[in-house]
Amino acid sequence: MAGALREAIVDWYGVAARDLPWRRAGVGAWGVLVSEIMLQQTPVARVLPVWEDWMERWPTPAALADEPPGEAVRHWGRLGYPRRALNLHACARAITDDHDGKVPSTYDELRRLPGIGDYTAAAVASFAYGGSHAVLDTNVRRVLARAVRGEEFPPKATTAAERTLAESLIPEVDAPRWAVAVMELGALVCTARAPRCADCPVAGECAWRLAGRPAYDGPARRGQTYAGTDRQCRGRLLAVLREAHGPVPKPALDAVWSDAVQRERALDGLVADGLAEPLADGTYRLPGTVI
DNA sequence: GATGCGTGGGA
DNA sequence: TTCCCAAGCAT
Known part of the structure; x- marks a missing residue:
């Protein structure tokens, strides 16, 4: 029965796969x-x-x-x-x-x-090399959670049970084809927000759908504002360095974030991470760049 | 195991 | 508008 699931998904991939440039022949x-x-x-x-x-x-x-x-x-x-x-x-x-x-x-x-x-x-x-591995990304985890476990979403962190399941499904022949096919199904059909079960090649055997698509009842999965965070500040500062055509004077960085304490912390963080480089004259640049 | 780490588009 | 989240990784 696992074989039937795999076959249906791989066959679907044959007709539904996107033509992505890194999948084309000749890409190393x-x-x-x-x-x-x-x-x-x-x-x-x-x-x-x-x-x-x-x-x-x-x-x-x-x-x-x-x-x-x-x-x-x-x-x-x-x-x-x-x-x-x-x-x-x-x-x-x-x-x-x-x-x-x-x-x-x-x-x-x-x-x-x-x-x-x-x-x-x-x-x-x-x-790239035709190896046989469990390729367990967020798409695959979601597909397996639904089709096999009957739950809307996978756990927050990958569990040993998920890994065991994924490894048990690796086919003996052409494992990469199965891996990319089940990923593609998660990306195009078995999506997080509004899954298109009507277009799904395994809708008839999906545990979650057969159970009436019960809502996720686990712990809250999200919650993270972005505005005002160090991350946003770092993004603003780095954008200035990226778009500059030479070393950036400090005032140009100061201009994009008003909170000085947070700004200095973020800038120090970028330098510590190797994403920005302070020069002796007090200017900043992307690490190692000349122009 | 929980956090920090960017960005932009769709619902 | 706000919220969610998109082929994760390192600490």
Whole structure:
């Protein structure tokens, strides 16, 4: 019966899959790795143009490794979580220095690269190298929670039970195809907000739907305002550095956030994180950049 | 295990 | 308008 579920989802993927550039033939492991890091907590629609620009500019890890880290941050644009740009740059240097310029192919090697956790290591090993891993992202967790466990949403943190279930579903043949198919189902049909059960290839065997789509009764899943936070302040400051064509005088940073205490804390945080660099003359710039 | 970390679009 | 959340990771 697990086999029937898998087959229905993989068949659906055959006709419903999006034509995403990092899925096309000829895209190497570097392109896959770049896409996976950009897609961490970021919608596909916003990643698309940045990925295209990035791959044209830096088609290999060595090309990116030759740049100062600040250039990666600059071209990250407004994708958010800019530490990922630093992580990708550090990946490029580690790949160049320690892996002969080639993105490593095993889960364990990938997992040791900066900013690569369980999901991303499994995804790259699967999608770039055909490996067989449980690729457990938020989409897959939601699909399995509904179809198998009969609950609207998965637990807040990944549990051992979820992992065991995901591993039990890995097919012996073409595991990456199953992994990308079930992810795609979660992204397009079995969505968080308004699932399109009418279009779902496994609606007839979905435990949650068969139970009448009972509402989630677990602990509150959210609650986090953004306005006024250090995160927003950091974002404002970094945007100034990104868009500047030279070292930025302190007053230009002061202008974008009125609370001086919070502003200084945020700026110190950016410097500590390696996202900003103070110069001897009191100006600031993206780390290592010249222009 | 709980927190901090950006951003923008859709409901 | 406000709220939710989108292929997570590190501490």
